[in-house]
Amino acid sequence: MYDDTPPDTLRAPISDAAPATPVPAKPAGHRTIPLEFTGNAREYFGIWIVNVFLTLLTLGIYTAWAKVRTKRYFYNNTLFDRTPFDYLANPIAILKGWLIAMAVMVCYTVLTHFYPRAQLFCCATPRIAMCVLISAEPIVMPSVCSSAWVSGSE
Numbered sequence: 001m002y003d004d005t006p007p008d009t010l011r012a013p014i015s016d017a018a019p020a021t022p023v024p025a026k027p028a029g030h031r032t033i034p035l036e037f038t039g040n041a042r043e044y045f046g047i048w049i050v051n052v053f054l055t056l057l058t059l060g061i062y063t064a065w066a067k068v069r070t071k072r073y074f075y076n077n078t079l080f081d082r083t084p085f086d087y088l089a090n091p092i093a094i095l096k097g098w099l100i101a102m103a104v105m106v107c108y109t110v111l112t113h114f115y116p117r118a119q120l121f122c123c124a125t126p127r128i129a130m131c132v133l134i135s136a137e138p139i140v141m142p143s144v145c146s147s148a149w150v151s152g153s154e
Helices: 043-056 063-076 091-113 117-133 147-151
Strands: 035-037 078-080
Touching: 043 063, 063 078, 063 091, 091 117
Parallel strands: none
Antiparallel strands: 035 078
């Protein structure tokens, strides 16, 4: 049985039979490890709406707890080989980091408002620090750098 294509483009007969080439079997010792997500939209919406409400109520202070709660939901509902992931962050540590960042911003704003020349120092210092960190990268993070780059050979 052939399809209705023009004679110059005839195709092979249509058949329900299995393909002529067999599908290769998986090598011995290999197995497929399932990755699945078991959460649902209704459950996440409940977490999200409470997070938004509490963040607004506390003028943003609850954002650290909201972040941890959201990530824990997604991590705990993601299963790798039927085992859930854990999110172990501490919301107090996140809040402390946020407060330190805000204190640095306030200090920068006040300093540059009263001493405009301090902008030159404040702008140059992060760039100098970044150059030092980039040049020290092979020493500080050797696993991130390729071995050819660290050793200098190509």
